[in-house]
Amino acid sequence: MEFGLFIQGYTPKFRRENDSQAEHHAFLNEIAAVQAADRAGFKYVWLTEHHFLDEYSHLSANDVVAGYLAHATERIHIGSGIFNPLPQVNHPAKVAEKVAMLDHLSEGRFEFGTGRGAGSHEILGFLPGMEDLSGTREIWEDVIGEFAKMWLQDTYEGYEGKYWALPPRKILPKPYKKPHPPMWYAAGNTSSWEMCALKGLGVLGFSVQDFEGLKPVLAAYKDAITKAEPVGAYVNDNVMITTAAMCAETEEQAIRDYVAGRPMYLVSNVYRYHDTFPHPPEIPNWPERIPDLDAAGVKAMMDAGGALVGTPDQILEGCTKWADAGVDQLVFGIGPFSQESTLETIRLIGEHVIPKLDKDPVHSTSRYRDAAAS
Numbered sequence: 001m002e003f004g005l006f007i008q009g010y011t012p013k014f015r016r017e018n019d020s021q022a023e024h025h026a027f028l029n030e031i032a033a034v035q036a037a038d039r040a041g042f043k044y045v046w047l048t049e050h051h052f053l054d055e056y057s058h059l060s061a062n063d064v065v066a067g068y069l070a071h072a073t074e075r076i077h078i079g080s081g082i083f084n085p086l087p088q089v090n091h092p093a094k095v096a097e098k099v100a101m102l103d104h105l106s107e108g109r110f111e112f113g114t115g116r117g118a119g120s121h122e123i124l125g126f127l128p129g130m131e132d133l134s135g136t137r138e139i140w141e142d143v144i145g146e147f148a149k150m151w152l153q154d155t156y157e158g159y160e161g162k163y164w165a166l167p168p169r170k171i172l173p174k175p176y177k178k179p180h181p182p183m184w185y186a187a188g189n190t191s192s193w194e195m196c197a198l199k200g201l202g203v204l205g206f207s208v209q210d211f212e213g214l215k216p217v218l219a220a221y222k223d224a225i226t227k228a229e230p231v232g233a234y235v236n237d238n239v240m241i242t243t244a245a246m247c248a249e250t251e252e253q254a255i256r257d258y259v260a261g262r263p264m265y266l267v268s269n270v271y272r273y274h275d276t277f278p279h280p281p282e283i284p285n286w287p288e289r290i291p292d293l294d295a296a297g298v299k300a301m302m303d304a305g306g307a308l309v310g311t312p313d314q315i316l317e318g319c320t321k322w323a324d325a326g327v328d329q330l331v332f333g334i335g336p337f338s339q340e341s342t343l344e345t346i347r348l349i350g351e352h353v354i355p356k357l358d359k360d361p362v363h364s365t366s367r368y369r370d371a372a373a374s
Contacts, residue, residue, distance in 0.1 A: 001323035001357050002364060003330055003349070004044030005037050006081055006242060009059035010335030012265055023058055027065075029339045034069055036343050038076040040350025043363050044111065045069065046081030046204070046240075046331060050118055051089075052125050056269035057118075063098050070106035077363055078102070079111030081204055082186050085143045086116065086136060087164035088126045092143050093171055096150040100175045108177035111365060112147070113204050115186035116140050119275045133276055137192075139163045144185075144199065148232045151180040178373040179233035182365035184240070188277065193217040193224075200230025202238030202328075202365070207277060210305050211325055214241065218326050234372035236365060240329040241322065245308040246337065247315045247345040247353075254309050255298045261336035263307075264290040308332075312352035319353055328364065 007030040015022040034045045047065055050057035059065065066078050085095045102110040116136040117123040123133055130136075142161045150156045150171040158168040175181060184202040187193045196203045203221055208214050221239060228235045244263060248254035271279060272286035284290065293301070301307050308318040322330050332349075334342045 001319070001327055001330055002043045003354055003358060004042055004046060004076075004079075004240070004332075005034060005346075006046035006048065006331050006333050007034065007059065007065075008048040008050065008057040008333070008335055010056065010266060011058045012055050012262075012269075014262070014265070026058070026335075029342075030334070031065070031068065031072065032339070033334055033342050033346060034076065035072055036346045037350075038073040040346050041354045041358070042076060042346070042350065043358070044077045044079055044240075044329060044331065045073075046079045046111075046113065049080065049082050049084055051122050053118060053122060053269075053273050056266070056273055063102070066102050066110065067105055070102060070109070073109075075109075077109045077111050077365065078106055079113050079184065081113045081184075081206075082115035083112065084117055085114050085147075086126070086139050087143065088139075089117070092146060092164060093150065093156075093166055093169070096147050096171050097173070099147070099181055100151060100171075100173045103181050104173060104176040108181075108366075108369075110181045111184060112181045113184035113186060113202075114140070114144065115204070119273045119277075121273055121275075145231045147183070148180060151175050152233065177369065179369070182236045182238075182369060183232045184236065184238070187217070190217050190220045194220040195224075197221045197224035198228055200225070200228040200232060200235040202236040202240065205239060205241045207274075208241050211321070214325055214327070222326065234368050236368055238328045238364060239326065240331055241327045242331045242333055243306075243308060243322075244336075245315060245332040245345055245349065246341060247308075247310065247312060247348040248341070249311065249348075251310045251314065254311065254314075255295050257337060257341035258298050258307070258309050259293055259295060260338065261341070262292050263336040264292055266336050312348050315349060316353045316356060319357055323357055 011023045011026050047062035048059050049062045051060050069078050099112045142163045156171045159166050184204050185196040186204040187196045188207050225237050246254045246258040268289040271283050302309050308315050
């Protein structure tokens with residue numbers, strides 16, 4: 001199993017009340033954490049693209065951050081988690097150009113993840129009046145099959161679709177490494193995971209919360225990937241799952257650091273904006289919020305497998321369970337926690353966990369890409 005981070009520019013109001021530059025510090029701290037992860041042996045970092053989502057995610061121009069990280073890191077792969085390719089948000093030709101340019105600047109370390117937006121507040125900012133937000137899937141499907149053609153054809157043949165059109169044009173630059181960067185999709189429900197696999201895309205499982213939630217979607221994906229007709233030049237058979245992690249020398253310190261991060265405020269913001277997700281009845285409606293955790297609450301979450309908190313040995317045990325469940329890549333969100341505890345978590349996982357679970361020096365996506373180019 002491989003490891004990664006994801007960053008999103010989390011900027012809660014309670015931080016801004018005490019720091020007028022909290023937004024700026026969030027960006028710089030995340031960049032420093034990615035650099036630390038690069039040195040520690042993490043293989044991936046995923047950069048969200050969100051718009052209009054106050055507090056939850058201020059990382060709107062993730063292509064800019066990706067370009068910076070291409071120069072500021074050496075080995076870690078830099079993924080768009082996501083680039084939104086809906087023509088009303090980002091013109092597909094410009095997305096293809098950005099991906100190829102980032103592939104050059106990173107020397108083949110860019111990973112191309114796509115998706116359709118976070119919920120009604122974000123989507124309706126670009127598609128005002130849209131009554132059925134599931135319609136973004138049809139728009140996305142009108143786009144996704146054209147990217148490989150734009151990269152691989154000397155002169156792109158052009159496209160006349162339902163939602164966008166482009167006459168024949170040279171799409172420049174072409175990717176640095178052949179045939180093109182690995183392709184991923186941020187999927188939610190079981191049918192989306194299956195559709196993702198049938199198109200040969202790796203799946204970004206941002207919405208999986210636990211092992212029980214993983215089972216049906218993983219089974220659907222792994223069954224369908226064997227029948228893939230890839231929209232790209234190759235199949236990227238990869239399941240990425242996100243969770244929270246806090247590692248310290250003692251369990252007590254890890255729990256204290258986790259409590260101090262107030263992660264339930266972030267979770268409350270997830271449900272504040274992701275109104276296309278199922279909303280469990282126990283989750284209050286914003287502006288009501290999930291209560292902050294105390295030490296007992298963190299221990300209960302640890303027992304339920306909802307977060308990885310503890311010593312390196314405890315984190316290794318938890319990560320092993322995810323690996324045994326069939327996860328290809330485990331990614332940790334870092335936004336709520338102090339920079340000191342975040343960097344310590346990255347260091348300890350890099351020293352004590354990654355060497356035991358990821359012994360392959362080559363990124364799995366590089367193997368798929370290189371095989372397709374040979």
